[in-house]
Amino acid sequence: MFHDMGSMGAESGTQAIERAAQLLVRVVEAPQPPSIGELSARAGLPKSTTSRLVGALERQGLVQRLGARGRLRPGPVLLRYASRDASQALAALAQPSLRRLADESGETINLAVPGPDGVEHLAQEDTAHFVGVTDWVGRRVPFELAANGKCFLAFGGGEVEEGDLIRSRGYATSIDELEVGLSALAAPVLGADGAAVSALSISGPTARLTAERIDELAPLLKDEAATLTRRLRGAA
């Protein structure tokens, strides 16, 4: 009887849960609903064990079956969670990125998504500057005037005049447009279909965010946006 224990940094007294949790993760991450057999193969567990574990998860509503004996999908509990707290979840995921950008740039960082009537701000990370930006969370701003709004237009639905420039550079700017003395740059976080699902932006007084400062900050911003894009799709 083998006890490989090899692949994971396994703690003791949790074999069953560790396994079950792993199965749940696989179901949630899988691009296509797996069957019991596939799961057991991929996880390297006996079918009987897999069946039992999945049964328990199903009883708690964490997993669901397509038919009576069908493939596995995330259960009602997870469906509800996703429908309810999607934007909250995005904000939580992006939080580290916001923090990093705030520290590195010293300016105010925002996470936004496209909404029915304009850009919707989900989260903001401030810095200790006296001349800063007020809290934008919850506020809506027209797409055409904001840097992040332009991202949504350029990478997705609509059109902007600067569209080509924005797409080729990978980020958008808004200088004294939304308000005189207020500037910003924004980079898109892309979804599976290549459209922008959200955007990260750096904003501050035009006095500090000069053209050259923007050039300097752009790579950082794009990098962080790309990181988030990756984190949303792939594993890790």
Added chain:
Amino acid sequence: MFHDMGSMGAESGTQAIERAAQLLVRVVEAPQPPSIGELSARAGLPKSTTSRLVGALERQGLVQRLGARGRLRPGPVLLRYASRDASQALAALAQPSLRRLADESGETINLAVPGPDGVEHLAQEDTAHFVGVTDWVGRRVPFELAANGKCFLAFGGGEVEEGDLIRSRGYATSIDELEVGLSALAAPVLGADGAAVSALSISGPTARLTAERIDELAPLLKDEAATLTRRLRGAA
């Protein structure tokens, strides 16, 4: 030594997983991040056991701690899932409602959410009628012209002329507005803040969807929308 086993329809050979899964569900459903102590109390488990189980869940990324020793939030795996598949999840949750409405009304049912440039259709359930509606999934429609769009305006952001009527009746209609010969009625699915997060609609040829037919179908539609609203928030 107690083995109550009483509260659940417990199957055998899954105590640990059943418990761990229950803990995970509590974390996901909790309006506020619970602490280990709270969890162990609510679940009726010893603190030591709870700690161990949560540890395993954390190792798989299903759960996350605020600080080193802090309160519990959904983990990165779930955050990613929610951010990625939110609308898919909503569609899956609504699916039974769509099916029921389609069967009871004999018309085409749609689930839609408000998007940046109009109403976005997530899912559709058809019936066997010859004169039906084409597939709307993925298509965008201006808010002011569609019944579901009017719901979003009346219960949430914007304004419509019929706003008061819609709010008092609890549903909106669109007769020959989007297209001559096409009519629809729609009821909102409300979020925690009372705004419409999505809408269910019944649409069909004006010839079939007469004023009285609409009066007849409205209660069904409102009822199903209310059910969905409840299912999104509360348990079960």
Added chain:
DNA sequence: CCCATGGATCCCATATCGTGGAACATGCGT
């Protein structure tokens, strides 16, 4: 129609793994 086929579930003896009380950390409030 009936028998292969492949997959999922059930069964049950075995010993591995989870259990929980108590002791030990850790951090917060005063």
Added chain:
DNA sequence: ACGCATGTTCCACGATATGGGATCCATGGG
């Protein structure tokens, strides 16, 4: 600095998960 409240680690015990094989159930082919 000293409790107090909250979380973690330890460990002997035995309840509980394990997995090979039998069973069951849908399919589809002969």
